[in-house]
Amino acid sequence: MRKKPTMSDLTTYLIDTDHIEPEFSTLRRTMPEFISDGVLVLDTRLQTVIDSHTELEMSLQAIADAWNADTRHVQAFLRHNWNDLASLLDALVKGEQP
Numbered sequence: 001m002r003k004k005p006t007m008s009d010l011t012t013y014l015i016d017t018d019h020i021e022p023e024f025s026t027l028r029r030t031m032p033e034f035i036s037d038g039v040l041v042l043d044t045r046l047q048t049v050i051d052s053h054t055e056l057e058m059s060l061q062a063i064a065d066a067w068n069a070d071t072r073h074v075q076a077f078l079r080h081n082w083n084d085l086a087s088l089l090d091a092l093v094k095g096e097q098p
Contacts, residue, residue: 079086 075086078089
């Protein structure tokens, strides 16, 4: 049986924003500096997100809040492309942060 992912399972997680352009509507509203030709770096040791172009930092909880508020098709897109990250965000929304 595969164990449920936790934030400690991922130390650094890169997301190529070229391939997610309009999909992250709430995340874009949460992070106005989020740009389509960048890479987001999620460092779970710091529990922050750093946009490599703007050096914007925000808490993973803020990302989880945006995730929880976003539409079902956006969540499905993320689950398909980055399932482990989606599982971590689900855990944050449920208050299961380790």
